[in-house]
Amino acid sequence: MTKPPLTLYLAAPRGFCAGVDRAIKIVEMAIEKWGAPVYVRHEIVHNKFVVDGLRERGAIFVEELSECPDDRPVIFSAHGVPKAVPAKAEARNMVYVDATCPLVSKVHIEAQRHADAGLQMIMIGHAGHPETVGTMGQLPPGEVLLVETPADVDTVDVRDPTKLAYVTQTTLSVDDTAEIVAALNRRFPQIIGPHKEDICYATTNRQEAVKAMAPKCDAMLVVGAPNSSNSRRLVEVGSRAGCEYAQLVQRATDIDWRSLEGIASIGITAGASAPEQLINEVIDAFKDRYEVTTELVETAVENVEFKVPRVLRVPA
The missing domain is CATH 3.40.50.11270 (Rossmann fold)
Structure with a gap:
């Protein structure tokens, strides 16, 4: 056949x-x-x-x-x-x-620096996510207030509206965060933001690649875990960028083939914690069922490397 x-x-x-x-x-x-x-x-x-x-x-x-x-x-x-x-x-x-991650540590240092300067912190993030819990836990209770949506900005109860700074979780949607930052600036014109955006380069790069790819695709799959914030954001970004069917799969066995009947094109990406092995597994599953022509949609080249702590680089 x-x-x-x-x-x-x-x-x-x-x-x-x-x-x-x-x-x-x-x-x-x-x-x-x-x-x-x-x-x-x-x-x-x-x-x-x-x-x-x-x-x-x-x-x-x-x-x-x-x-x-x-x-x-x-x-x-x-x-x-x-x-x-x-x-x-x-x-x-x-x-x-x-x-x-050193980029998360950068946010921790930023929060402490602002607190030392007498500023109360507002964190843009998802309640209960371990990164948010970790960042809020850098300062005493009440010193970091969490907002998840622009609507939260309207009700957040601050100590002094003239002595505020904000930080963000590193794995958020770039577009959603921009909306919340705009709301913060409207309500608190003197709020201080980070010198450089907190959302990490990898999150931004993966979202930009999805934005470029989504309009070309009948469907899009994001390889990643359901508890991975950056993977879930990629699904949202794909949907907003024009791909009607965007779904998260942990691996090839999760693909809903009936929903993909009749498609002529598929976009594939993966969250920052998904190994290439699982991506290849998904690609191979499509090659088993289709005559596949692959096209790369490349929007950035990454060559970042972080050293492991010194304690692991010296002999026991």
Whole structure:
């Protein structure tokens, strides 16, 4: 039987970013250095395939430090942790390695700097997301107020409207964040923003590639985990940019083939914590069913690399 033709648009950049790459390396190097088990507080990155692979090598994933023994190393996830967490680890004389993405750490430093200058912080982010929890936990309770939408800006209760600064979660929609920032500037004209946008280069680049690809596609798939903020944002960006069918899939087995009947083109991208192996798996699934012509939609080239902490680069 002849396979129907399909144009497959492949977004670039896609998949792993430098912060995710570094975090995974940290867990792998910690297991090499100290042996198994190594404890990891929260999923190191939001991807089940990655987490399961590290678990097989000897990583034990927990949600709280209280679940870790004193005598084994613990790693803090790429999303960052409240200041109280490393303080508790130090109080217990634990060996710990902080895998917080350097771009998230930059936001933490920014928040502390503004607080030291006497400013109350407003954080643009998603309630309950570990990155938001970690950033808000850099300062005492009440010093960081969370807004998720432009409507939240109208009701946020600040101490002094002339002494405010804002930071953002690094994995948000660029367009949504711009709307919230505009609302903040309207209500609080003296609010201070970051010197450079907090949304990370990888989030921005992946969203720009999706915007370029979406109008060309009958459908679009984002390879990523349902708890991955940046992956979910890519689906939203694709829908808004003109692709009527944009869906999140964790891997090829999640593809809803009935919904894709009759398509002539598909766009494929992946969130920053999705490995290339899963992207290739999805591409191969289309090649099994269609006569595929692949076109790259490249909007940026990434060559960023973050060093792992020194403790892992020196012999035990």
